[in-house]
Amino acid sequence: MHSTATFLIEFGAIILGLGLLGRFAGRFQFSPIPLYLLAGLAFGEGGLLSLGASEEFVAIGAEIGVILLLLMLGLEYTATDLVTNLKTQYPAGLVDMVLNALPGAAMALLLGWGPVAAVVLAGVTWISSSGVIAKVLNDLGRVGNRETPVVLSILVLEDLSMAVYLPIITALLAGSGLAAGSVTLAIALGVAGLVLFLAVRYGRHISRFVSHQDPEKLLLVVLGLTLLVAGIAQQLQVSAAVGAFLVGIALSGEVAEGAHHLLSPLRDLFAAVFFVFFGLHTDPAEIPPVLLPALALAVVTALSKIATGYWAARRAGVSVNGRWRAGGTLVARGEFSIVIAGLAVTSGIEPRLGPLATAYVLILVIVGPLTARYTQPVALALTRATARRRAAGTGDAAGSAAPDAPSAERLEADPVERS
Template sequence: MHSGILLIEFGSIILGLGLLGRAAARFRLSPIPLYLLAGLAFGEGGLLPLGASEGFIAAGAEIGVILLLLMLGLEYTAGDLVTNLKAHYPAGLVDGALNALPGAAAALLLGWGPVAAVVLAGVTWISSSGVIAKVLGDLGRVGNRETPVILSVLVLEDLAMAVYLPIVTALVAGAGLLAGGVTLGIALGAAGLVLFVAVRYGRVISRFVSSDDPEKLLLVVLGLTILVAGVAQQLQVSAAVGAFLVGIALSGEVAEGAHTLLSPLRDLFAAVFFVFFGLHTNPASIAPVLLPALALALVTAATKIATGYWAARRAGISVKGRWRAGGALVARGEFSIVIAGLAVSAGIEPSLGPLATAYVLILVIVGPLTARFTEPVAMWWVGRRTAARKPEESRQYEESEAPVADR
């Protein structure tokens, strides 16, 4: 009887997510806000709270996080990461300063303490690579000159995650200074070792994993990823970081094949993850933090635009391209929820989950709009100001050229 209810509940959730995804695709929107809303509807205080399937959904959500980071790692080779780090690290520093500090300041102003401040800093810092990539494709900007700048900022954020996640994991677990330092040292050592092995022996690893049979390739890559993620979790590093490093270590045809095979699984379990996060957020708890979330969204949307503008300007991109780069970086999504989920699971601050949910809902909807309209609005404003200055400049010029007797 219990298993029958579990299947009914889980099947209904998957079917509902599929229909929501189709609805989002029709309007060319990200499905993430719809998945979060579905979780709110089925969670505590929602319209139809779940019972039997919650534990199963929790396991699926953990797999979703692992697959999200694995697929992210598959996007880059170790050489690409090293090159981007050397060439664009100033943009990464500006990005972190402009976008992490507002989140940390907001948490401290709300009286949530230093651990919540570190968590909320990550929530406001990391842009959504998935949403941004989709928006760039929909707008036909993949070949634009500013697109490599956008991607370099995203890559640097992904690299920072490999250091940031272990720090957050140690903090939310209540580890002391010594234990936290050991955890961070293990994470950095593991990341450095994987990057070194991937650069020197990436082809050997890929050859070992490679298979002409898609079924065997899928099983080996998925099994290896979950195994490494589990080992990383046991070492108190982060399962997500372990998955990310596995993705980096694979390259060439193996990475392409794994990406193709794992994409549907990633989408399925990532959707389950967003639902699970929503399940643990009471809709009634969002109302008290809605205004702080909206204020934080407005501030960090502006700081992301400034980040993109500065990075594109540094790369020699035209003014229009600078505004497009800034507008494209505004969306937050999957990784903001992943970071907030660590704190929610540890019970750090009850209001952090609702605020993060509201914040992501706002910016995952606003992000595609800023990507589309920031550049034309900015150019319209610049043109208006230029037109307003011209009569004044003309009048000053005429006065300066007038005869002395007429002055």
């Protein structure tokens, strides 16, 4: 049995290490998420040193981290914004599902894993990481950008679709009959719809109930309400992240602003713990045998996510810069992918599915913050290079560069477009 002193030493070392890694990333102006993940990988299963005393607390902290990340995203938008975005962006959700779920299903079938594993791997490659993307948007200062509502709409559609998808794969993995699977699905849909209805219809009353002049009491009520709703949602087979997001949507005005200010430090702390926890539970020895299929799948679905974001932002009237930023932001996979793969591993349908999903998510959770930052600059550089090649090919730089130059200039002139 571990002593309290051992727990304090381990957890204190984790927090101190995260702080130092965050300072290092801030000095070079990039997201600390990849460093948090690599730190967890180094000190987890099969790593340099395994943690024991603080593991259970870190696991709980990781769950709270995801909940707070989604709550803070919800606080940025009202219920009206949510409904409007869902109505206007549902075609983007369909495109997202087709472009990103099919590669996973195809890979499982090519590896001979069968149709049930194909449905599972389709979910792993389909769903972007709301937690990682929320942190990236905050780190890069893009919460107010014009393309951000498009990104959030796709994430919300994905998260809400989990209310349908998770009961389906749970029934498939358990071999349940049609009746049992239908009951589970009906409960999940009913709960998700009820929470959304309450957020839209009674958001003002909820805000009035939560509001208080004392910051301490406001913090306790908002945090308690969020954890309560998230827990109930999780118990009823609906994502806890969806519940937390909808609590944020339900709060508005001064309550939302005050809660955002008070909860920001807690979000940063527990979000960092979440990324470390993810790495702690990955054995590096399991990655090499499935690295090539995971790399191939990561490349294909990174490009398909960029295409999804670009198309959705273009449809919403966002500038070319914003389209590339939206696409690059959506690349990261994370918490939902691991949850889906974990269900499959527990059922024992395919022993290689877990390591493949882990390697795939690790690749994209590290690459995702980089694509969010550099997709638009790379697109700008390629546009310039294309314009120069066209000018050189015609031998009339003055004449042929003129039509192409404005597009490159427009790309460069609008690096940050805010709503």
